[in-house]
Amino acid sequence: MDDQGIPSKSGERLKIASNIVDKAAAYGIKPKNIIIDCLTLTASAQQKDVFETLIAIREVKEKLGVKTCLGVSNVSYGLPNRDTLTSAFLVSALTMGLDAPIMNTASEKSMDAIRSFRVLRGIDKDSREYLNHYSSMKPMESASSIVETASKEANLYDHIVKAKKNEAVHLTGKLLETMSALDIINAYISPALDLVGKKYETGDIFLPQLLNSAETVQKVFEVIKNSRSNESSSDMDKKIILATVEGDVHDIGKNIVKMLLENYGFYVIDLGKNVSPDVIVNRVKSENVRLIGLSALMTTTVFNMKKTIEILKNEFPDITIMVGGAVLNDEYAKDIGSNHYGKDALEAVSIAKRHFSKQESKKSEV
Ligand code: B12
The missing domain is CATH 3.20.20.20 (Dihydropteroate synthase-like)
Incomplete structure (x- = not known):
C-alpha cells in the first residue's frame, strides 16, 4: 500500500x-x-x-x-x-x-x-x-517377519517392501555371490511383491508405495541382468515371442519368464508390455515364430488376452500359445483358448522344451 x-x-x-x-x-x-x-x-x-x-x-x-x-x-x-x-x-x-x-x-x-x-x-x-x-498404514517392519525363507541379516524382502532401492541393489549384488537368480526371486522378490499387492488390495498402502516397491524390483533385476550378461548363447531356431497383453503394464513376471527361457538357450523376442494384438501378429509373421507366451495380471486384461489369442489363432492356426500371470489358472487358460498354462517361469521352460522337441520330431519324420 x-x-x-x-x-x-x-x-x-x-x-x-x-x-x-x-x-x-x-x-x-x-x-x-x-x-x-x-x-x-x-x-x-x-x-x-x-x-x-x-x-x-x-x-x-x-x-x-x-x-x-x-x-x-x-x-x-x-x-x-x-x-x-x-x-x-x-x-x-x-x-x-x-x-x-x-x-x-x-x-x-x-x-x-x-x-x-x-x-x-x-x-x-x-x-x-x-x-x-x-494413510492408516501399519508399520511395514511388522510385515517383513512373515517371510520364512529369508535369513535375518539378508533381508532383500524388507528392502523391496520398504522400497529402499540402494540397499536392495547392494544386497542383490551380495546375494548373487551365493544364490542363483531364481532362488533370489523365489525367496525374496515374489513374496515381497505378494505382500505389497495384498496391502494395496486391503487399502493399507497406496499406489505410490506399490509403484516404489515395483521400481525397487526393477533395479534389482538390472543387477541380476548385468550379472548374466556374458552367459549362455541362444538358439535362433528356438524362437519365442513374449508379451504382456494390451492394457496391462505388469511385466515383472514376464521378464522373469524371459530371463529363465534365455538361461535355457531359447531365443526370446520380447515385445514388452501393453502390447496390441496387431503388433504380435506382425512379429509372428515377420519372424516366423510358432510359440507365443502371453502374460496378464489383471481380471480386466484377461479379456484382452482372450481377444489376442482369438486373433492369433485365426491368422496362424498352427500356432502354440502359452499363458501365465497371477489371475489365471489351468481351467481359465483353456477357456480363453490357449494351449498351455504356466504357473511360473520354470513351467514356461518345460512348456517350451516340450514344444521344440515336438517340432524336432516332426521335422525328423519328414
Ligand atoms: C508390481 C505391481 C504393480 C506395478 C507393476 C510394475 C511392473 N513393471 O510390472 C505397478 C505399480 C505399475 C502396478 C500398477 C497397477 N496395478 Co498392480 N500389482 C503389482 C503386484 C504387487 C505384483 C505383480 C508382480 O510383479 N508379481 C510378481 C511376479 C513375479 O509374479 P507374476 O507376474 O504372477 O509372474 C509369475 C507367474 O504368474 C508366471 N507368469 C507371468 N507371466 C507369464 C507368462 C507366461 C507365458 C507364463 C508361462 C508364465 C507367466 O511366471 C512369473 C514368474 O514366476 C500385484 C499383486 C500380486 N501379488 O500379484 C499387483 C496387482 C496385479 N495390481 C493390481 C492393480 C489393480 C493395478 C493398477 C490398476 C492400480 C491402479 N489403480 O492404477 C495398476 C495397473 C495399470 C495397468 N494398466 O496395468 C491388482 C490387479 C487386480 C486384478 N485382479 O485385476 C493386483 C493383483 C494388486 C491387488 N491385489 O489389488 N502394479
Whole structure:
C-alpha cells in the first residue's frame, strides 16, 4: 500500500512493489531477499478485488523476482464457514506462487489444503508426507517377519517392501555371490511383491508405495541382468515371442519368464508390455515364430488376452500359445483358448522344451 491506501488493481500494487524494490536496491538489497505482502482483501466487503491480490502475487514474483507472503484468513472475514473459504483462497494463492502463507496451522482444512497442494505441485515427492499423514498404514517392519525363507541379516524382502532401492541393489549384488537368480526371486522378490499387492488390495498402502516397491524390483533385476550378461548363447531356431497383453503394464513376471527361457538357450523376442494384438501378429509373421507366451495380471486384461489369442489363432492356426500371470489358472487358460498354462517361469521352460522337441520330431519324420 502507499499513502492512498491499498490499490484495488493488481497493476497498481505491482507499481508500489516495484518502487520498494528500487529503493531497496539503493541500499544493496537484492530482490530475492525482499518479501512483498500483496495484502488480502475481504470477500464479504470487496469481492471484486479479491482476485486482484492473486494476480498481484503472480506479477510481483514474475516481474520483480521477489518473494511473497500473505495473511490468508482475512479473505473470509464477515462470512460463515470461514475455514472453507480461507483454504480455497490459500490454494489459489499458492498456485499463483505465494511463498510464505501467514495462516492458522491449527485449522485442519488449511493444513489439508497445504498437504494436497504439495502433492499436486510435486513438492511432496511420491506423496510421502501425504501418505504418512493420512494413510492408516501399519508399520511395514511388522510385515517383513512373515517371510520364512529369508535369513535375518539378508533381508532383500524388507528392502523391496520398504522400497529402499540402494540397499536392495547392494544386497542383490551380495546375494548373487551365493544364490542363483531364481532362488533370489523365489525367496525374496515374489513374496515381497505378494505382500505389497495384498496391502494395496486391503487399502493399507497406496499406489505410490506399490509403484516404489515395483521400481525397487526393477533395479534389482538390472543387477541380476548385468550379472548374466556374458552367459549362455541362444538358439535362433528356438524362437519365442513374449508379451504382456494390451492394457496391462505388469511385466515383472514376464521378464522373469524371459530371463529363465534365455538361461535355457531359447531365443526370446520380447515385445514388452501393453502390447496390441496387431503388433504380435506382425512379429509372428515377420519372424516366423510358432510359440507365443502371453502374460496378464489383471481380471480386466484377461479379456484382452482372450481377444489376442482369438486373433492369433485365426491368422496362424498352427500356432502354440502359452499363458501365465497371477489371475489365471489351468481351467481359465483353456477357456480363453490357449494351449498351455504356466504357473511360473520354470513351467514356461518345460512348456517350451516340450514344444521344440515336438517340432524336432516332426521335422525328423519328414
Ligand atoms: C508390481 C505391481 C504393480 C506395478 C507393476 C510394475 C511392473 N513393471 O510390472 C505397478 C505399480 C505399475 C502396478 C500398477 C497397477 N496395478 Co498392480 N500389482 C503389482 C503386484 C504387487 C505384483 C505383480 C508382480 O510383479 N508379481 C510378481 C511376479 C513375479 O509374479 P507374476 O507376474 O504372477 O509372474 C509369475 C507367474 O504368474 C508366471 N507368469 C507371468 N507371466 C507369464 C507368462 C507366461 C507365458 C507364463 C508361462 C508364465 C507367466 O511366471 C512369473 C514368474 O514366476 C500385484 C499383486 C500380486 N501379488 O500379484 C499387483 C496387482 C496385479 N495390481 C493390481 C492393480 C489393480 C493395478 C493398477 C490398476 C492400480 C491402479 N489403480 O492404477 C495398476 C495397473 C495399470 C495397468 N494398466 O496395468 C491388482 C490387479 C487386480 C486384478 N485382479 O485385476 C493386483 C493383483 C494388486 C491387488 N491385489 O489389488 N502394479
